[in-house]
Amino acid sequence: MSQSSKSPEPPAPVPTSADVARRAGVSRATVSYVLNNAEAVRISEPTRRRVREAAEELGYVPHAAARSLRAGRTRIVLLPTPHVPIGPLYSTFLNELQWALRRLDYTVVQYGSLGLDGDEAVRAWAELRPVAVISLGEITLSAHNVATLKRAGARAVITMGPVGVPGAHALVMDQQEVGARAAAHLVERGRRRIGVVVPREEGLELFSAPRLAGARGVAGAEVEALPMAYSEESAAELAARWRGLHLDAAFAYNDEYAMLLMRALQDEGLRVPEDVAVIGADDLLIGRLLRPRLSTVRIEMPTGDHLASLVDHAVREPSQVTQHRDLMAAEAVHREST
Amino acid sequence: MSQSSKSPEPPAPVPTSADVARRAGVSRATVSYVLNNAEAVRISEPTRRRVREAAEELGYVPHAAARSLRAGRTRIVLLPTPHVPIGPLYSTFLNELQWALRRLDYTVVQYGSLGLDGDEAVRAWAELRPVAVISLGEITLSAHNVATLKRAGARAVITMGPVGVPGAHALVMDQQEVGARAAAHLVERGRRRIGVVVPREEGLELFSAPRLAGARGVAGAEVEALPMAYSEESAAELAARWRGLHLDAAFAYNDEYAMLLMRALQDEGLRVPEDVAVIGADDLLIGRLLRPRLSTVRIEMPTGDHLASLVDHAVREPSQVTQHRDLMAAEAVHREST
DNA sequence: ATGCGTTGGTTACACGTGTCAATGACTCGT
DNA sequence: ACGAGTCATTGACACGTGTAACCAACGCAT
Numbered sequence: 001m002s003q004s005s006k007s008p009e010p011p012a013p014v015p016t017s018a019d020v021a022r023r024a025g026v027s028r029a030t031v032s033y034v035l036n037n038a039e040a041v042r043i044s045e046p047t048r049r050r051v052r053e054a055a056e057e058l059g060y061v062p063h064a065a066a067r068s069l070r071a072g073r074t075r076i077v078l079l080p081t082p083h084v085p086i087g088p089l090y091s092t093f094l095n096e097l098q099w100a101l102r103r104l105d106y107t108v109v110q111y112g113s114l115g116l117d118g119d120e121a122v123r124a125w126a127e128l129r130p131v132a133v134i135s136l137g138e139i140t141l142s143a144h145n146v147a148t149l150k151r152a153g154a155r156a157v158i159t160m161g162p163v164g165v166p167g168a169h170a171l172v173m174d175q176q177e178v179g180a181r182a183a184a185h186l187v188e189r190g191r192r193r194i195g196v197v198v199p200r201e202e203g204l205e206l207f208s209a210p211r212l213a214g215a216r217g218v219a220g221a222e223v224e225a226l227p228m229a230y231s232e233e234s235a236a237e238l239a240a241r242w243r244g245l246h247l248d249a250a251f252a253y254n255d256e257y258a259m260l261l262m263r264a265l266q267d268e269g270l271r272v273p274e275d276v277a278v279i280g281a282d283d284l285l286i287g288r289l290l291r292p293r294l295s296t297v298r299i300e301m302p303t304g305d306h307l308a309s310l311v312d313h314a315v316r317e318p319s320q321v322t323q324h325r326d327l328m329a330a331e332a333v334h335r336e337s338t
Numbered sequence: 339m340s341q342s343s344k345s346p347e348p349p350a351p352v353p354t355s356a357d358v359a360r361r362a363g364v365s366r367a368t369v370s371y372v373l374n375n376a377e378a379v380r381i382s383e384p385t386r387r388r389v390r391e392a393a394e395e396l397g398y399v400p401h402a403a404a405r406s407l408r409a410g411r412t413r414i415v416l417l418p419t420p421h422v423p424i425g426p427l428y429s430t431f432l433n434e435l436q437w438a439l440r441r442l443d444y445t446v447v448q449y450g451s452l453g454l455d456g457d458e459a460v461r462a463w464a465e466l467r468p469v470a471v472i473s474l475g476e477i478t479l480s481a482h483n484v485a486t487l488k489r490a491g492a493r494a495v496i497t498m499g500p501v502g503v504p505g506a507h508a509l510v511m512d513q514q515e516v517g518a519r520a521a522a523h524l525v526e527r528g529r530r531r532i533g534v535v536v537p538r539e540e541g542l543e544l545f546s547a548p549r550l551a552g553a554r555g556v557a558g559a560e561v562e563a564l565p566m567a568y569s570e571e572s573a574a575e576l577a578a579r580w581r582g583l584h585l586d587a588a589f590a591y592n593d594e595y596a597m598l599l600m601r602a603l604q605d606e607g608l609r610v611p612e613d614v615a616v617i618g619a620d621d622l623l624i625g626r627l628l629r630p631r632l633s634t635v636r637i638e639m640p641t642g643d644h645l646a647s648l649v650d651h652a653v654r655e656p657s658q659v660t661q662h663r664d665l666m667a668a669e670a671v672h673r674e675s676t
Numbered sequence: 677a678t679g680c681g682t683t684g685g686t687t688a689c690a691c692g693t694g695t696c697a698a699t700g701a702c703t704c705g706t
Numbered sequence: 707a708c709g710a711g712t713c714a715t716t717g718a719c720a721c722g723t724g725t726a727a728c729c730a731a732c733g734c735a736t
Contacts, residue, residue, distance in 0.1 A: 014467075014490050016722055027686050032724055041725090044684060061490055064465040065403040065412070066722035069691050074403065083437045085430045092423050099421045102450045107466070110436050110446045127402040128445075129352075151352050152399055232626065256624060263627045286594060286624055288570065289601045354692055365716045370694055379695090382714060404692035407721050 015058040024054035031055070035062070068129070073153055077106045077311065078130040080113060080121075082138045084203035087254055089282045089299065096304025097134075104312050106131075113139045126152035132311050137161025137206055141168070156314035158307075162210050164324050169314055171302070173328040175207050179214025182251040182279050182297050185332035187220045191249035191277050194221050197238075197257050200229040208253045211281070215251055226250075230257065232264070239264035248276060249338070255280035255287035255296055262290060262337060277338040292336030300329035353396040362392035369393070373400070406467070411491055415444045415649065416468040418451060418459075420476045422541030425592055427620045427637065434642025435472075442650050444469075451477045464490035470649050475499025475544055479506070494652035496645075500548050502662050507652055509640070511666040513545050517552025520589040520617050520635050523670035525558045529587035529615050532559050535576075535595050538567040546591045549619070553589055564588075566595065570602070577602035586614060587676070593618035593625040593634055600628060600675060615676040630674030638667035 017035070021028040026047060033041045034051040054060075068074040079098070085091060098108045109128060113121040122145040125133060133154050135141060141149075146157050146167040157168040164170030179196070186194055196215050198208050215223050224247065228234050242265060250265075252258035258280030262272055272278055272292055279295040280287055287294035355373070359366040364385060371379045372389040392398075406412040417436070423429060436446045447466060451459040460483045463471060471492050473479060479487075484495050484505040495506040502508030517534070524532055534553050536546050553561045562585065566572050580603060588603075590596035596618030600610055610616055610630055617633040618625055625632035640648075 018722080028723085029686060029688095029725075030684090033685090036724080038725085042682090042684060047684080059486055059489065061461055061464040061486075063407070063467060063722050065407045065467065066691090067724080069401070069403045069407055069693090069721095070723045070725090072691065081433075081436070083433070085426075085433055088423075088426065091429050095419075095421070095423055098419070098448050099450055102448075102452055108448045110440075110448055112437055112440045114440055123399055126399040129401060129403065148397055148399075151397065153352060230623065232623070259624055259627050285568065285570070286597055289597050289628060356692080366693085367695075367716060367718095368714085371715090374694080376695085379715085380713060385714080401692050404721090405694080407691095407723090408693045408695090410721065 015060050017060065017062070019058055020051065020055045020060050023058060024050045026051060074129050074131055075106050076109055076128050076130040076132075077101050078109050078111055078125050078128060078133045080111050080125070080133075080135055080138055082136060082203055082206065083112050084201060086204070086207060087256070087282060088284060089301065093301050093304060097307055098304075100305040100308030101311065104308055106311075118142065118145060122148055125149065126154075129153045131315055132156040132158065134158045134307075134311065135160065141165055143167050155318040156311055158311065158314070170324045171307070171310075172324060172326045173301075174326070175210035175328075176214030176217070177328055177330045178281050178297050178299060179211035179216075179251070180218055181214075181330045181332045182211075182281065183215040183218035183221045183223065185279060185295070185297075185334070186249045186251065186277055186338060187218060189277065189338055191338075192220065192222060193247045194223045194249045194251055195226045195245060195247040196223050197228050197250060197252035197261055198225050199253050199257060200227050200234065204253070211253060223251075228257065228261065230260065232260065235260040235264035236267070239268040239270070242268065242270065242276070250276060250278045252278070252280050255282050255284040255294060258294055258296070258337075259287060259290055262294065272337050279332070279338050283333060288335070290337075295335045295338040296333050297330050298333050300331075302327045352401075353398050355398065355400070357396055358389065358393045358398050361396060362388045364389060412467050412469055413444050414447055414466050414468040414470075415439050416447050416449055416463050416466060416471045418449050418463070418471075418473055418476055420474060420541055420544060421450050422539060424542070424545060425594070425620060426622060427639065431639050431642060435645055436642075438643045438646030439649065442646055444646075444649075456480065456483060460486055463487065464492075467491045469653055470494040470496065472496045472645075472649065473498065479503055481505050493656040494649055496649060496652070508662045509645070509648075510662060510664045512664070513548035513666075514552030514555070515666055515668045516619050516635050516637060517549035517554075517589070518556055519552075519668045519670045520549075520619065521553040521556035521559045521561065523617060523633070523635075523672070524587045524589065524615055524676060525556060527615065527676055529676075530558065530560060531585045532561045532587045532589055533564045533583060533585040534561050535566050535588060535590035535599055536563050537591050537595060538565050538572065542591070549591060561589075566599065568595065568598065570598065573598040573602035574605070577606040577608070580606060580608065580614070588614060588616045590616070590618050593620050593622040593632060596632055596634070596675075597625060597628055600632065610675050617670070617676050621671060626673070628675075633673045633676040634671050635668050636671050638669075640665045 017031045018028050021031045031051050033043055034048050101108050118139045121139055126148055129152055133149055143166040146165055149157050158171055159165050159168050160171050160173050162174045164172055196212050228238050252261055258278055262278045270276055281297040283296045283298040287296055355369045356366050359369045369389055372381055372386050439446050456477045459477055464486055467490055471487055481504040484503055487495050496509055497503050497506050498509050498511050500512045502510055534550050566576050590599055596616055600616045608614055619635040621634045621636040625634055
């Protein structure tokens with residue numbers, strides 16, 4: 001609509017610091033000094049003003065790539081995110097983390113592995129020369145991978161997977177704990193045969209597999225894996241054949257899956273918790289809205305700000321010693337469904 | 339633990355293409371040609387092999403910043419995200435979008451406005467020289483802002499807010515429609531005095547305000563705004579004073595808020611839908627689990643792939659004509675709570 | 677007049693890459 | 707034997723920035 005003039009396409013090249021210099025009648029170096037508030041060099045106040053005005057008038061914006069090329073380092077934090085919504089708990093955590101990093105003046109780059117194998121994915125990451133990498137464990141990186149990243153300028157490599165990697169700071173978040181707490185809770189309350197609901201959705205194995213394994217490891221519990229998709233149909237289908245499974249308890253990947261299953265079981269005429277105990281995970285608020293109220297496993301996640309400042313610290317002080325911290329705490333919360 | 343040698347700190351500088359050239363015994367130009375599979379120039383097969391091997395052995399990884407500096411353009415898509423979890427519907431949409439963009443070989447950069455005013459935020463964005471910007475409307479950008487971004491190399495500026503911006507491709511997503519549909523549905527069913535639940539959480543006004551306004555615009559409805567936080571306490575508090583409000587219906591920002599309120603109302607002894615009709619929005623799966631089943635407004639969002647390919651198209655063919663497309667369709671879904 | 681510190685600025689290089697134009701080495705047709 | 711034409715490769719420049727080293731002019735005491 002508001003097409004400019006008839007001018008065909010002189011794309012009005014983006015102004016550089018040289019343009020600013022010309023306009024202010026000074027050298028490019030002076031421009032750089034002024035705009036970066038360099039204190040080591042003395043520039044007279046009138047000149048400073050002229051430069052600032054020229055920059056303003058031209059709408060000058062420095063070129064981040066050129067800048068970090070010259071500097072030899074970036075402020076990029078790479079955050080390879082899984083390509084499936086992991087659940088509300090992690091979504092909010094990631095969101096929080098991003099903002100905390102942004103506040104510390106980092107540039108957060110989302111980068112998926114995109115089906116590449118580990119080495120290729122890491123190479124792709126390294127191209128950006130990130131100053132830090134926070135891997136959630138979508139791809140498990142080898143010691144060699146960590147070395148590659150570090151040589152490419154990464155001063156901190158943080159893995160949040162279930163297992164630490166040599167050379168990387170590890171924030172171990174062992175999802176097994178979640179499964180273990182849930183199963184233990186059920187066993188305590190006299191249940192023996194536990195069905196563990198495993199999402200059919202791809203990409204969630206990263207979290208669901210350890211949770212299942214954790215449940216398996218609890219003494220006194222026989223567990224059976226039950227694949228189920230996140231849909232009413234799938235839940236109904238599972239509920240329909242429930243009686244034949246001879247289970248007295250269910251532990252679902254998630255409160256959402258647990259709610260879905262519990263409703264389907266009730267619709268099937270099964271009583272919760274008398275006939276079957278149901279427990280979820282993540283302690284979502286909505287889990288408390290059903291009746292009976294859903295028992296769950298509360299997970300103590302590190303706060304986004306905390307992790308961000310930890311990253312920041314690691315960047316400033318690239319301590320040789322690779323720290324391992326266990327940041328996960330999980331505890332069963334008894335409500336009414338168990 | 340596995341501290342390397344006693345070597346103090348020779349940080350083993352990251353290898354450049356010059357290093358590869360030296361090792362392969364060729365010039366840097368050749369390396370570039372080989373590694374980029376340049377077809378215009380013919381390089382003998384043996385040389386190609388030598389170069390590839392040298393690169394492999396050194397673990398050479400090109401420097402993205404240098405590359406895009408030279409190229410004069412990037413593949414960065416800037417995605418300024420609101421700093422509050424907007425809701426499951428949008429979370430999954432954004433996630434989908436990111437992956438779709440990644441598949442098209444774009445680099446997605448999350449960048450928050452960080453409390454800066456519009457101009458400053460846009461300047462910060464422009465530093466990255468993104469090839470495209472997808473604004474969700476967290477900050478409303480002026481025509482001047484769009485011009486700034488375009489001069490900085492953005493070939494597509496896409497706003498998803500409620501209103502188009504001159505110069506930008508606009509994917510209008512008018513949230514008012516949602517409120518209007520909800521209110522109309524309630525009026526149709528004989529309700530007159532509608533309480534609209536508005537989240538207390540900051541940052542959601544972006545979505546909640548238009549939805550409220552949309553409800554206000556419906557003839558035959560008296561609407562009252564009811565602030566409520568996303569917590570059981572807040573919901574209970576609102577429910578406790580419900581009778582005094584003399585309302586016969588509630589429209590909540592979200593299915594989640596609706597569920598929270600509905601449960602609180604029921605706990606207060608009010609019958610749904612007899613005493614009060616409740617309708618939510620976003621058509622979340624869990625909304626169907628409560629009894630009565632929650633009525634809602636289903637929102638037809640563009641798929642992530644669709645938007646991504648639209649971005650891609652806009653980047654390749656920077657059509658002068660700025661398109662406006664209305665991508666939002668909303669319809670009320672009647673279940674049991676209204 | 678010479679030496680010297682201070683003020684206010686500039687010149688020149690480096691960062692790592694892509695690519696145009698030029699250059700040898702070889703083959704070939706006459 | 708000699709220019710014409712391919713083949714394989716290289717030298718040199720540009721992209722936009724930050725900063726160390728240098729320099730002109732000035733004031734001022736020797």
